[in-house]
Amino acid sequence: MSKLDHATVIGNELALRFEEGEELFLPLDLLRRACPCAACQGEPDALGRVLRPVQQIGPRGFELLRFQVIGGYALQLFWGDGHSTGIYSHDYLKRLAVLP
Ligand SMILES: [Zn+2]
Helix, strand or coil: CCCEEEEEEECCEEEEEECCCCEEEEEHHHHHHCCCCHHHHCCECCCCCECCCCCCCCCCCCCEEEEEEECCCEEEEEECCCCCCCEEEHHHHHHHHHCC
């Protein structure tokens, strides 16, 4: 499990540096659209089907106000429209960063 060494917002990207030296740059709009919380990504119904909801993103929804390190394995992001239920694991952040 890699430890997060440093995180900061640069322009419209979240820049992360992990202990082993790996650096990630994640556009804020991509991060918000990929919010992993149940309200954004949906939950499986009784038959296991996941209906992806329409994401509610407010006018300042792509503005990252602050973030909190969760237990050394994830980041919780607090957005300008008040949304903050997404917990982004380090593995998830790394997967997002390699998407085209
Ligand atoms: Zn969400």
